[in-house]
Amino acid sequence: MNSSIKIINASVSFKCYENRNLSLxxxxxxxxxxxxxxxxxxxxxxxxxxxxxxxxxxxGLIGRNGAGKSTLLKLVCGIYHPSSGKTxxxxxxASLIExxxxxxxxxxxxxxLYLNGAILGMDEKQIRGIEDEVIKFSELESxxxxxxxxxxxxxxxxxxxxxxxxxxxxILVLDEVFAAGDIGFVEKARARMYRMVDDAxxxxxxxxxxxxxxxxxxxxxxxxCGKIMEDGNPSDVINRFKKFIE
Amino acid sequence: MNPLLTMVxxxxxxxxxxxxxxxxxxxxLFAGFxxxxxxxxxxxxxxxxxxxxxxxxxxxxxxxxxxxxAVSISVLIDSLFSFIALFFLxxxxxxxxxxxxxxxxxxxxxxxIFSLGIALTLSxxxxxxxxxxxxxxILLQIFFFFTPVVYKIDSLGNGVVAKLMGLNPLNFFIQLMxxxxxxxxxxxxxxxxxxxMLSFSSLLLGIYIFNKSEINIIYRL
Numbered sequence: 001m002n003s004s005i006k007i008i009n010a011s012v013s014f015k016c017y018e019n020r021n022l023s024l025x026x027x028x029x030x031x032x033x034x035x036x037x038x039x040x041x042x043x044x045x046x047x048x049x050x051x052x053x054x055x056x057x058x059x060g061l062i063g064r065n066g067a068g069k070s071t072l073l074k075l076v077c078g079i080y081h082p083s084s085g086k087t088x089x090x091x092x093x094a095s096l097i098e099x100x101x102x103x104x105x106x107x108x109x110x111x112x113l114y115l116n117g118a119i120l121g122m123d124e125k126q127i128r129g130i131e132d133e134v135i136k137f138s139e140l141e142s143x144x145x146x147x148x149x150x151x152x153x154x155x156x157x158x159x160x161x162x163x164x165x166x167x168x169x170x171i172l173v174l175d176e177v178f179a180a181g182d183i184g185f186v187e188k189a190r191a192r193m194y195r196m197v198d199d200a201x202x203x204x205x206x207x208x209x210x211x212x213x214x215x216x217x218x219x220x221x222x223x224x225c226g227k228i229m230e231d232g233n234p235s236d237v238i239n240r241f242k243k244f245i246e
Numbered sequence: 247m248n249p250l251l252t253m254v255x256x257x258x259x260x261x262x263x264x265x266x267x268x269x270x271x272x273x274x275l276f277a278g279f280x281x282x283x284x285x286x287x288x289x290x291x292x293x294x295x296x297x298x299x300x301x302x303x304x305x306x307x308x309x310x311x312x313x314x315x316a317v318s319i320s321v322l323i324d325s326l327f328s329f330i331a332l333f334f335l336x337x338x339x340x341x342x343x344x345x346x347x348x349x350x351x352x353x354x355x356x357x358x359i360f361s362l363g364i365a366l367t368l369s370x371x372x373x374x375x376x377x378x379x380x381x382x383x384i385l386l387q388i389f390f391f392f393t394p395v396v397y398k399i400d401s402l403g404n405g406v407v408a409k410l411m412g413l414n415p416l417n418f419f420i421q422l423m424x425x426x427x428x429x430x431x432x433x434x435x436x437x438x439x440x441x442x443m444l445s446f447s448s449l450l451l452g453i454y455i456f457n458k459s460e461i462n463i464i465y466r467l
Contacts, residue, residue, distance in 0.1 A: 023375055079303070
């Protein structure tokens with residue numbers, strides 16, 4: 001297992017589109033009326049970040065809202081590309097950034113299971129291997145062949161969670177720990193989550209739950225305004241972060 | 247069903263209008279509608295493929311070119327099916343067989359490649375200009391009348407209009423289908439060369455534009 005994450009001087013900047021959704025209509029009418037389009041403001045979500053995560057590390061990201069935590073996760077997942085600098089990620093990445101991403105409303109639970117598996121990079125054989133286990137865990141045996149648009153939100157979440165946690169990637173990226181359902185399911189889900197975390201070679205997670213952070217991570221990085229403020233031992237960083245907030 | 251009804255209606259109306267023999271005219275129309283519909287549907291459906299999957303792209307990283315390619319292939323398969331349905335109808339009207347029919351798959355492939363290239367470019371542009379999808383539909387409707395689908399190009403005479411129409415790239419692709427189906431001959435090498443050139447330059451341009459903007463699309467979706 002040689003998974004690692006290396007980020008070298010990476011910046012991610014967004015354009016703040018002040019023209020809402022540009023349409024051809026606006027584009028032409030404004031150009032002809034001499035009323036130029038407003039310039040888009042550039043907002044940098046991540047500012048020249050360098051970071052190296054070695055195999056076996058459990059890294060937690062903390063910071064205020066809008067500090068750039070999720071942007072950093074998306075950078076690692078490859079959803080965003082840095083506008084300058086470089087990222088090098090080795091190993092398979094599974095991102096649990098949002099549950100139920102890529103579920104199709106018209107498909108049945110089972111079809112969605114296959115669709116989602118394919119999106120996560122599994123082949124048909126692998127999906128067939130986990131199919132029964134996922135269905136059993138989600139407690140949806142009698143509804144699995146019903147289109148998911150008829151599911152209750154709890155059923156939907158259970159299926160999404162069971163599917164997302166059935167993969168065992170080298171690098172696990174988590175945005176806020178989630179669990180839905182009745183008390184029994186939450187307990188079960190927590191245990192499954194921890195098992196998944198144990199199996200992963202590298203864990204990178206974002207959470208506002210400081211106790212959970214202390215429990216799961218071996219290294220905590222505090223981000224503010226797109227820059228790394230502190231990086232190190234979980235309890236030290238968390239204490240300084242708490243003081244800063246106050 | 248849809249291409250079948252359009253075919254029947256157009257055959258009756260235009261056949262009477264041009265005072266053509268209904269049977270031969272039906273086959274002429276058929277050979278024009280198939281490539282046109284393929285081109286038309288690929289452009290319309292593929293251009294919004296990135297917008298339709300924006301939720302997915304924001305959460306999972308994978309090559310975005312999958313969306314336009316998947317949509318366009320499904321349109322191609324759809325066209326193949328409507329070709330088969332109309333082909334049987336054609337056999338009933340005029341039961342002749344010719345070796346030139348074996349050229350049809352190649353014609354489909356070239357039309358597909360040509361349309362995909364344009365559609366890739368449009369799918370990127372649609373992300374930036376969301377109302378482009380409606381504009382495309384309207385432009386295609388106008389373009390339909392500038393393409394010899396329901397009429398013969400020589401019926402336009404030798405004027406400026408006919409010369410302008412001669413520049414329409416879709417002409418060549420329709421010829422690819424029409425020559426084997428209507429005239430039972432293989433298209434000439436010059437037509438094949440022109441269409442191969444057109445389709446591959448369209449595809450290369452489309453892929454170039456797509457690759458160039460792939461990493462930036464996500465910020466605008």
